[in-house]
Amino acid sequence: MKEMxxxxxxxxxxxxxxxxxxxxxxxANKEVIVDAPQVISPFDENALEAALRxxxxxxxxxxxxxxxxxxxxxxxxxxxxxGADELILLQDDAFDKLDSYSVxxxxxxxIRKIGDYDLILTGRQAGDWDSxxxxxxxxxxxxxxxxxxxxxxxxxxxxxxxxxxxxxGYERVKAAxxxxxxxxxxxxELRYISRTRMLKMLKGAGSIPSWxxxxxxxxxxxxxxxxxxxxSSPPDMRRDCQFLxxxxxxxxxxxxxxxxxxxx
Amino acid sequence: MDDVLILGDMKExxxxxxxxxxxxxxxxxxxxxxxxxxVLILGDxxxxxxxEAASYGPAKVYSVAHPLLKGFQPEFWxxxxxxxxxxxKPGVFLMSHSYKGMELGPRLACRLGARLTTDCxxxxxxxxxxxxxxxxxxxxxxxxxxxxxxxxxxxxTVRGKxxxxxxxxxxxxxxxxxxxxxxxxxxxxxxLEVVKEEVVALDKADVVVAGGAGLGEEDxxxxxxxxxxxxxxxxxxxxxxxxxxxxxxxxxxxxxxxGLTGTMISPxxxxxxxxxxxxxxxxxxxxxxxxxxINTDAGCNMFKVADYGVVEDFEKIIPALVExxxxx
Ligand SMILES: Cc1cc2nc3c(=O)[nH]c(=O)nc-3n(C[C@H](O)[C@H](O)[C@H](O)COP(=O)(O)OP(=O)(O)OC[C@H]3O[C@@H](n4cnc5c(N)ncnc54)[C@H](O)[C@@H]3O)c2cc1C
Numbered sequence: 341m342k343e344m345x346x347x348x349x350x351x352x353x354x355x356x357x358x359x360x361x362x363x364x365x366x367x368a369n370k371e372v373i374v375d376a377p378q379v380i381s382p383f384d385e386n387a388l389e390a391a392l393r394x395x396x397x398x399x400x401x402x403x404x405x406x407x408x409x410x411x412x413x414x415x416x417x418x419x420x421x422x423g424a425d426e427l428i429l430l431q432d433d434a435f436d437k438l439d440s441y442s443v444x445x446x447x448x449x450x451i452r453k454i455g456d457y458d459l460i461l462t463g464r465q466a467g468d469w470d471s472x473x474x475x476x477x478x479x480x481x482x483x484x485x486x487x488x489x490x491x492x493x494x495x496x497x498x499x500x501x502x503x504x505x506x507x508x509g510y511e512r513v514k515a516a517x518x519x520x521x522x523x524x525x526x527x528x529e530l531r532y533i534s535r536t537r538m539l540k541m542l543k544g545a546g547s548i549p550s551w552x553x554x555x556x557x558x559x560x561x562x563x564x565x566x567x568x569x570x571x572s573s574p575p576d577m578r579r580d581c582q583f584l585x586x587x588x589x590x591x592x593x594x595x596x597x598x599x600x601x602x603x604x
Numbered sequence: 605m606d607d608v609l610i611l612g613d614m615k616e617x618x619x620x621x622x623x624x625x626x627x628x629x630x631x632x633x634x635x636x637x638x639x640x641x642x643v644l645i646l647g648d649x650x651x652x653x654x655x656e657a658a659s660y661g662p663a664k665v666y667s668v669a670h671p672l673l674k675g676f677q678p679e680f681w682x683x684x685x686x687x688x689x690x691x692x693k694p695g696v697f698l699m700s701h702s703y704k705g706m707e708l709g710p711r712l713a714c715r716l717g718a719r720l721t722t723d724c725x726x727x728x729x730x731x732x733x734x735x736x737x738x739x740x741x742x743x744x745x746x747x748x749x750x751x752x753x754x755x756x757x758x759x760x761t762v763r764g765k766x767x768x769x770x771x772x773x774x775x776x777x778x779x780x781x782x783x784x785x786x787x788x789x790x791x792x793x794x795x796l797e798v799v800k801e802e803v804v805a806l807d808k809a810d811v812v813v814a815g816g817a818g819l820g821e822e823d824x825x826x827x828x829x830x831x832x833x834x835x836x837x838x839x840x841x842x843x844x845x846x847x848x849x850x851x852x853x854x855x856x857x858x859x860x861x862x863g864l865t866g867t868m869i870s871p872x873x874x875x876x877x878x879x880x881x882x883x884x885x886x887x888x889x890x891x892x893x894x895x896x897x898i899n900t901d902a903g904c905n906m907f908k909v910a911d912y913g914v915v916e917d918f919e920k921i922i923p924a925l926v927e928x929x930x931x932x
Contacts, residue, residue, distance in 0.1 A: 356744055360883060360905060363746045372743045439753070440710070441719055469742050470864065471722050473710040480714040485679075485792035488707050491858070501796070505858060507703050509801030515793045525852050525865075566719055569737060570750040577890045581897070581913045592914055593924035596896070599912050601932055603873055603894055604838050 344400030344495060346391045347454065348424065349447055349462040349474070350384035352406055352415050356467030370571040372468070378415045383463025385530035387523040390493050391461050392423050392531065398495060400458075401425040405450055407443060409436035413548045421533045421541040428454075432552035439566035440469075444477035446563065449556035451482065459500055460520040464489055475522035485515035491526035606639025606734075607663075609694035609757070611685075613704060614645070614653045622700040624769035626762060627660050629727055630698055631770065633736070636729035639695055642666060643777070646684055648674035654779050661773035664780050666692065672786045675798070678707050679791045684784040685712050691782060694757045696736060698727075701761040709761045720759040721751050725766045736760060744864060745887035765807070765868055765891075803859040804843050806867040811835055811875070812889070814845030814862055815855075818878015818899060818918065822855040827922040828877060834929040845869070845889075847879045863888035877918045881905030898922075 358376030366373050380388075391402045404419040407430040416427055430450050438446070451457065460479075465472035479486030491510065492503035501514050502521055553560065584599070586592040610626040612619060627643065634641040640663035645653040647669065654667035668688060672680045685708065689697070697712075699705035701723040713720035725748075726739035736758035738751045806812060813835065815828050828844055835842045845867075846860045862869055864884040874892035879885060881897075881904055889895070890909050897910040898918050907913045914921055 356884070357882060360746065363743065363883075365747045370749075372747045374743070374746075439719060441714070444714075465865070467744065470740075470744065472706060473713075473720065473722060476707070476710040477714050480711050486711075487793055489703075506798070507803070509799045509803060511798045512796040513793050514796050524858075525848060526858050529852055564719075564753075566721070566751050566753040568749055569752050572748050574741065574745055574748050577886060577909050579895065579909055579911055581907045581910045583902075583907075583913045583915065589916060589920040589924050590928075592916060593921055593928045596912070596914060596921070596925050597928035597932055599896065600835065600838070600873075600929065 344395055344398050344459060345457045346394060346400060346402045347451060347457050347460045348384070348388050348391050348402060348404045348419070349460065349478070350388060350404050350406050350416065350419060351381045351463075351466045351468075352378050352408055352411050353381045353466060353468040355379045356382065365571060365573045367571055370568045372571070378412055380415060380418060381463055381466045381468070383465060383467070383523060383525060385463075386525050386527045387461040387463050388419055388422060388424065389530045390490070390523050390527045394459070394493065394495055403428060403454065405430060405447060407431070407435055407446055407450070409433055414542060416548075417541045417544075418533065418538065420544075421538045422530055427548050429548055429550040430556065431550055434553040434558075434560055434563055437565065438563055440471045440473035441477055442563040442565065444474050444481055446553070446556060446558045447474070447478055448481040449558045450551060453551070453556060458517045459495070460484075460518070461493075462520070462522050464522045464524045475520060479520035482520070484518050484520055486520040486522070487513055487515060488522040490521045490523050493521055493523070493527070606634075606637045606695045607642055607692070608634040608637065608639060608696040608698065609642045609644055609692065611697070611699045611705070611708070612643045612645045612653060612657050613700060613702065614647065617652065619653060619656050620700070621769050622702060622764050623657070624660065625764065625767040626698050626700060627662065627770035629762065629767045631662075633696055633727060633729055637695060637734055640664065642692070642694070644668065644688060646673045646681060658777040658779055659772045660770050660777070661775035662777040665777045667779055667781050668784055669781070670784055670786050672788065675795070676704060677791055677793070677795060678711070679793060680786050681708055682711055682715065683786055683790050686715050687784045688782055689716055689757065697757040697759045699761045701763050705761040709759065713759050716757065718755050718757055718759050719753045720761065722761045724760045724762050727760060727762070741887065744883040746883050763868065765870060801857070801859070803857075806843055806845055806860070806862065806869050809841045809843040809869065809871045811839045811842040811873045812845040812862070812869060812871045812892075813842065813875045813877065814847065814879060814889070815850055815877045816847035816879030817849040817853070818880075819850065819855070820878075824878070824918065825856055827918065830926045831875070831922055834926045838929075839873070847882075847885050876906050876910070877922070879906055881907075881909065
């Protein structure tokens with residue numbers, strides 16, 4: 341079988357695991373400000389892990405595509421350190437605050453420019469806007485079969501076989517390549533990358549290709565934006581916690597048991 | 605063109621509660637736009653569902669029957685939805701942010717040249733231009749954003765348990781059958797096997813005992829299982845939940861996951877054991893009536909939303925608690 345050519349779409353976002361105290365809503369500018377380092381969106385890391393396992397089994401190459409106004413190669417080089425073969429940054433002022441469809445459109449243009457591919461993997465949703473649309477939209481725009489919510493992916497005889505989560509369990513489905521799959525966390529975390537390897541990648545001389553809207557041929561008016569009318573803080577969720585204390589765990593457990601009793 | 609269409613969903617032979625939630629909000633939006641509320645039911649034998657939907661008093665229930673709509677193969681559903689939309693031209697199209705809605709929503713919007721907002725917790729009609737104001741939590745729930753965009757249909761998927769389910773009314777909607785043309789060659793994704801696993805329906809639980817990374821290893825869930833059993837003697841439907849980390853580590857299956865990408869729940873009692881309280885977890889359980897947290901870190905976020913807190917190692921507290929509960 342021919343070697344697999346996999347494209348993984350990975351978004352750079354402020355760490356979604358940042359403590360709540362580091363997150364601020366700037367209502368005037370309609371922006372969520374997160375005082376945390378940039379990372380690769382977690383489900384996209386799962387997608388990369390899935391791609392790495394497939395190429396380990398079958399051979400092939402992985403290209404990681406990341407789109408934004410300004411994409412940091414220090415963040416995305418992690419993908420190379422993990423074992424991806426190529427990184428392409430799609431960056432342009434025109435890619436600022438795009439809605440899901442526009443992102444998918446620009447990614448589709450980039451993928452057409454790359455030309456040859458067998459499988460596209462994306463995360464099931466990004467950890468900043470939580471929209472969960474780009475992967476499926478990309479499949480539609482490119483006109484290839486798509487499968488969502490993968491918990492296991494394998495490639496057999498020119499087809500991708502996916503175990504996808506359903507509310508009742510799972511479904512195994514099969515689609516001919518090229519195809520698109522959106523990946524969920526059950527696939528497994530991105531492999532451990534040693535510090536030395538990460539540092540080597542960061543220092544690595546290799547320049548990372550960067551394409552703008554013009555290189556992609558994406559017409560600026562194709563990047564229509566969904567407008568944000570208002571951005572606000574969520575309602576306060578705090579409650580007044582009553583701490584149960586005691587000299588021994590037994591004593592605390594007794595108090596807790598009494599709480600359960602009172603709630604019965 | 606001002607009509608609001610909602611995609612109905614069936615569960616075990618009757619309408620899913622989420623559909624009734626959509627009927628409620630859809631009716632309000634239809635009124636604000638000066639149009640009618642219509643419900644769409646697809647399936648191999650949608651008759652029963654259509655009749656049930658009609659009893660909630662929408663203007664019309666579109667019933668679409670085709671053998672290929674049995675089960676849920678998204679590509680057939682999408683083709684059917686495209687054909688229905690071409691015919692009835694809804695002004696607003698709503699779906700639940702459920703398994704089906706998450707899959708169909710983006711793909712249908714793309715085919716119809718419309719833009720979708722997912723997982724909305726409120727919807728309103730802008731009186732100036734009639735466009736849908738789509739309120740959606742973003743950044744895991746750290747902010748609430750209201751989106752708007754032109755085009756038709758106006759599309760959104762709606763989070764479950766946010767809106768009150770509609771009650772059956774006096775008026776009966778008219779059932780309109782719509783024929784669709786589907787053939788087997790339209791599916792490029794073939795279903796090989798549908799496997800029903802024993803899954804927990806967390807949204808049906810009265811009490812949820814949930815574990816997170818703080819359990820340290822898979823065995824931690826055995827202690828939670830003991831607690832679940834002990835509580836089952838006094839409470840109905842006690843189930844085991846978890847945070848995403850527990851799923852990522854492979855300790856427990858994802859149907860137990862509570863939160864943004866798991867299940868949204870509001871049980872009578874939620875017990876969080878070794879769960880820090882990341883926003884993506886909180887949004888799934890913060891509406892629980894009483895929240896009890898057990899965590900070694902007194903400063904963890906879970907205590908901020910809890911009613912009762914125990915700062916202690918779960919390994920010490922849970923067995924002792926199980927014993928005390930037996931004594932009561
Ligand atoms: C897009 C997106 C979607 C997500 N969706 C979800 C979701 O649906 N659900 C979800 O849960 N998460 C979700 N997450 C992940 C979320 O951000 C957190 O990573 C996760 O909730 C943390 O799980 P945790 O609290 O178990 O782990 P941690 O944050 O590591 O917390 C472990 C806690 O255990 C305590 N602990 C340690 N040892 C003990 C002990 N012996 N006894 C008692 N306590 C102890 C620690 O003090 C700590 O507070 C999502 C993330 C993203 C980006």
